[in-house]
Amino acid sequence: MPLIPDSPRRRAPLPWLRRGTDPSGWRYADVPRLTGLTAVVTGGSSGVGLALAEQLAAREAHVVLVARGAGETESAARHLCRRATPGHVSAVPVDLADLDDIGTAAGRIGELTDGRVDILVNNAGVAALPATCTPSGFEAHFAVNHLGHYALTGHLMPALLAAPAPRVVTVSSVLHWLGRLDPVTPHRPARYHRWGAYFASKAANLLFTHGLDTWARAARAPLTAVSAHPGLVHTNLGSRALRESRRHTEARLLEHLQRRWHSPTEAALPLLRASTDPTAQAGDFFGPGGYLELSGPAVHVRAAPSTASAAAADRLWRLSQQLTGVAYPAAPPAPHKPEISTGT
Numbered sequence: 001m002p003l004i005p006d007s008p009r010r011r012a013p014l015p016w017l018r019r020g021t022d023p024s025g026w027r028y029a030d031v032p033r034l035t036g037l038t039a040v041v042t043g044g045s046s047g048v049g050l051a052l053a054e055q056l057a058a059r060e061a062h063v064v065l066v067a068r069g070a071g072e073t074e075s076a077a078r079h080l081c082r083r084a085t086p087g088h089v090s091a092v093p094v095d096l097a098d099l100d101d102i103g104t105a106a107g108r109i110g111e112l113t114d115g116r117v118d119i120l121v122n123n124a125g126v127a128a129l130p131a132t133c134t135p136s137g138f139e140a141h142f143a144v145n146h147l148g149h150y151a152l153t154g155h156l157m158p159a160l161l162a163a164p165a166p167r168v169v170t171v172s173s174v175l176h177w178l179g180r181l182d183p184v185t186p187h188r189p190a191r192y193h194r195w196g197a198y199f200a201s202k203a204a205n206l207l208f209t210h211g212l213d214t215w216a217r218a219a220r221a222p223l224t225a226v227s228a229h230p231g232l233v234h235t236n237l238g239s240r241a242l243r244e245s246r247r248h249t250e251a252r253l254l255e256h257l258q259r260r261w262h263s264p265t266e267a268a269l270p271l272l273r274a275s276t277d278p279t280a281q282a283g284d285f286f287g288p289g290g291y292l293e294l295s296g297p298a299v300h301v302r303a304a305p306s307t308a309s310a311a312a313a314d315r316l317w318r319l320s321q322q323l324t325g326v327a328y329p330a331a332p333p334a335p336h337k338p339e340i341s342t343g344t
Helices: 047-058 070-082 099-112 140-155 157-161 174-178 194-219 236-244 249-260 264-276 310-324
Strands: 038-042 062-067 089-093 119-122 167-171 224-228 285-288 298-300
Touching: 038 047, 047 062, 047 070, 047 119, 047 264, 062 070, 062 099, 070 089, 089 099, 099 140, 099 157, 119 140, 119 264, 140 157, 140 194, 140 310, 167 194, 167 264, 174 194, 194 224, 194 310, 224 264, 264 285, 264 298
Parallel strands: 038 062, 038 119, 062 089, 119 167, 167 224, 224 285
Antiparallel strands: 285 298
16 A cells, blocks of 8 residues: 555545644643753744743753754754743754754753753644655655654653653644555655655654554553644745645635635644643644534544554554664653642
């Protein structure tokens, strides 16, 4: 079965149009203080990642920005420091398409955090690229959006398990409903469609959360794995993808919905809830609670049933380990009590 359907236009109407969302929702006043906690945010140099990092630092967390390009990442860290945020901000450049670079970056993160990471937000991503392979020969969306984060999370697992109540947030998209993963070779699709490849990688993000939770339970690790999506966001990534893909049906749909785009600061709220809500449970999925989940307060949202498949999550986990060479530890330390405060 191919990674991408022959034509996304033949797919059924968007399934999330027919479902409701949790009527309750988080806003910024609900976010607790994070004094003494360390948060790592990939894709933290711009867009939603930068907005999320600013909110975490504003609540006194030590934030490590992880993004491609040393100059841009360090500039973003200086920008946050100039805004006089109470928390400390560090920068670590990484190319998530390069497995060796990921290992190096993880070592640097360990040094900056004294070997303890409380919150990891796997937010970085690429979208609607022309057919591109990484140096390892993997399709770029699958490699950067999924494999890179699988590898980084694995490398950081000792630091995560050094925290009392570590949390891993993996950022997907409402468009994961359109994604199809080849169960055998998702890293080398037989047919290619730039938006289809993006949708599939976002489905992989949710399967990764499922797989990570399964690993944590089996290993008795005190780790909470959750997912979030930001809705439709006015960022450089979204604007570039639209410019490069106007002839595709999906891009025209997104262009039509541009009037409902919200700002990176607003879009960061579901990610912030996923990162800090003391009541969040393993496997939770947060997104905007407004029209089509494009904007609004952070609520619990549903994921596509295909991303809840234990068999699919296990296949992806095993393949990811094989492709990256990163194996997660089998016997982590005994659980500790949670530390995220309910106070503001």
